[in-house]
Amino acid sequence: PTSFENLRTVDGVTYDSYREAALHAGYLEDESEWVACMIEASQFRMPYQLRQLFAAIIVYAQVVEVDALWERFYDDLSLDFGYKYRSLEGHAKKEMVKFHTLKNLNDLLLANGSAVVHFEDLLQLCEYPHFVLDSLLQNNLIRREMEGYNHDVLQEMVDQEHLLNDEQRSVY
Numbered sequence: 001p002t003s004f005e006n007l008r009t010v011d012g013v014t015y016d017s018y019r020e021a022a023l024h025a026g027y028l029e030d031e032s033e034w035v036a037c038m039i040e041a042s043q044f045r046m047p048y049q050l051r052q053l054f055a056a057i058i059v060y061a062q063v064v065e066v067d068a069l070w071e072r073f074y075d076d077l078s079l080d081f082g083y084k085y086r087s088l089e090g091h092a093k094k095e096m097v098k099f100h101t102l103k104n105l106n107d108l109l110l111a112n113g114s115a116v117v118h119f120e121d122l123l124q125l126c127e128y129p130h131f132v133l134d135s136l137l138q139n140n141l142i143r144r145e146m147e148g149y150n151h152d153v154l155q156e157m158v159d160q161e162h163l164l165n166d167e168q169r170s171v172y
Helices: 018-025 032-044 047-060 066-077 079-084 090-111 129-136 140-147 151-159 166-171
Strands: none
Touching: 032 047, 032 066, 047 066, 047 079, 047 090, 066 079, 066 090, 079 090, 090 129
């Protein structure tokens, strides 16, 4: 290499970033293993758990095209919010679901020492200023715990309380 521009050139094509050049040169792995992981997990996991997995993957696996992985699994990642906001219609519902999915992902990333803002190719929370303000007014810990559980699952747990023995009941 004779210049920084030369470092971004692969097979005669100069790329805008070193990352793009490294991808085209074959130095970065493709994401097929992460896609396969998310496909398998989406068959067995709840959306909150999928978001936890997605956050871990993008923080620790150095995914090259985070936005492509997000787009591919967005429906699975946002399923619970789609249900929660089912009474809304059209664009309002779409925006509300997208914001809350992204906000929850950001909370999970923060727990792993990162944030959505560190992934430039992802949607950003600043694109939803009116929702951000509203969410700041809510208790973060309670909201995060409530989003992690489906109402039907919680009801099933309550309905099965009578099956606990005395020792289990004392802990419950």
